[in-house]
Amino acid sequence: MPIEPARLLLAPDGTPFSETYGDVYHSVAGGHAQAQHVFLAGNGLPERWQGRETFSILETGFGLGLNFMATWLAWKNDAARCRGLEFVSVEKHPFSVDDLRVAHSVWPEFAELVAHLHEQWPRLVAGEHRLVLEEGHVTLRLVFGDAVAVLPTLEASVDAFYLDGFSPAKNPDLWSGELFRSLTRLANPGATLATWSVAGHVRQALQAAGFAIEKRQGFAGKRQMLVGMKAEEPFL
Numbered sequence: 001m002p003i004e005p006a007r008l009l010l011a012p013d014g015t016p017f018s019e020t021y022g023d024v025y026h027s028v029a030g031g032h033a034q035a036q037h038v039f040l041a042g043n044g045l046p047e048r049w050q051g052r053e054t055f056s057i058l059e060t061g062f063g064l065g066l067n068f069m070a071t072w073l074a075w076k077n078d079a080a081r082c083r084g085l086e087f088v089s090v091e092k093h094p095f096s097v098d099d100l101r102v103a104h105s106v107w108p109e110f111a112e113l114v115a116h117l118h119e120q121w122p123r124l125v126a127g128e129h130r131l132v133l134e135e136g137h138v139t140l141r142l143v144f145g146d147a148v149a150v151l152p153t154l155e156a157s158v159d160a161f162y163l164d165g166f167s168p169a170k171n172p173d174l175w176s177g178e179l180f181r182s183l184t185r186l187a188n189p190g191a192t193l194a195t196w197s198v199a200g201h202v203r204q205a206l207q208a209a210g211f212a213i214e215k216r217q218g219f220a221g222k223r224q225m226l227v228g229m230k231a232e233e234p235f236l
């Protein structure tokens with residue numbers, strides 16, 4: 001399947017915006033802070049990886065890699081970090097490295113990390129691209145393709161899910177019961193998830209797929225967000 005790259009556009013307030021999906025890539029209140037509040041804290045990180053040999057995260061929608069960089073930086077700054085961090089991210093419309101360079105220039109805190117990411121950024125060819133970072137302690141498995149098609153056959157043992165595929169109203173494909181059942185298949189016991197969406201049909205589909213979920217305080221202006229944990233037995 002040929003890959004159709006994303007095109008970097010900015011909303012009037014400067015937030016990266018997708019013309020294809022009619023949605024922004026991160027909260028207008030700040031991408032790094034959103035990643036920390038929703039995806040890291042929502043999954044109990046960094047605490048949950050501390051003292052472990054390995055920890056694996058799966059994300060729907062790599063986008064600008066902001067969640068990945070926030071996670072990588074948190075891991076790097078954590079003296080009690082796990083030895084190996086695996087980050088698997090599925091992306092249907094990856095950016096070119098030139099667009100990433102422009103987009104990333106607004107986050108000086110990631111400057112050192114993004115230089116390594118840009119160096120290893122793969123050609124925009126469908127399939128899995130494995131980037132080995134931090135002398136092999138951090139692995140980024142970038143899977144270019146449609147998550148709907150990729151997830152049912154993906155191999156991974158996941159401890160935390162970042163659900164970040166544009167809003168369910170604008171991109172329902174990434175929030176379906178079928179997609180969530182693929183996540184359940186990949187989930188380790190005790191695996192968690194986090195997302196900024198609290199849409200009713202998303203909550204129901206996650207529960208039907210076997211996740212116990214609860215609402216938490218959302219990021220910035222948002223009243224709520226969602227966290228979840230793989231239930232012992234799927235709810236029927």
Ligand SMILES: C[S@@+](CC[C@H](N)C(=O)[O-])C[C@H]1O[C@@H](n2cnc3c(N)ncnc32)[C@H](O)[C@@H]1O
Pocket residue numbers: 006024025026059060061062063064065066067068090091092093094145146147148164165166171173174
């Ligand atoms: C909100 S952005 C993700 C932001 C990203 N997590 C970050 O930290 O920069 C949503 C992403 O999902 C991707 N996407 C949308 N539909 C997809 C699909 N069916 N399969 C894989 N990726 C998809 C979009 O191309 C976009 O990059």
